[in-house]
Amino acid sequence: MRDGQYKVVVNDEQQYSIWFAERPLPQGWRETGYEGAKQSCLDHIDQVWTDMRPRSLREAMGE
Numbered sequence: 211m212r213d214g215q216y217k218v219v220v221n222d223e224q225q226y227s228i229w230f231a232e233r234p235l236p237q238g239w240r241e242t243g244y245e246g247a248k249q250s251c252l253d254h255i256d257q258v259w260t261d262m263r264p265r266s267l268r269e270a271m272g273e
Contacts, residue, residue, distance in 0.1 A: 214247050214248060215232070215245065215246070215247070216228040216229060216230060216231055216245065216246065216247070216248050217229055217231050217241055217242075217244065217245040217251070218241075218242045218244040218255060219239040219240060219242060220240060220242050221238050221239050221240075222265070223264035223265045223266060224264070225264060226255045226258070226259045227255075228248065228252065228255070231245055242258075
């Protein structure tokens with residue numbers, strides 16, 4: 211495993227997290243295509259995850 215390498219992952223509710231780059235993803239999560247050092251991945255999530263509400267709630271609210 212490359213030391214300190216992570217990937218940004220997202221689930222069906224469009225909630226983001228990081229995961230170890232060399233490990234299989236847990237069920238229900240998929241890669242976003244962004245990979246790097248832990249802090250870089252966290253910074254990327256801060257930029258792209260601007261609405262913390264789950265997708266199903268946003269849809270229920272008509273957005």
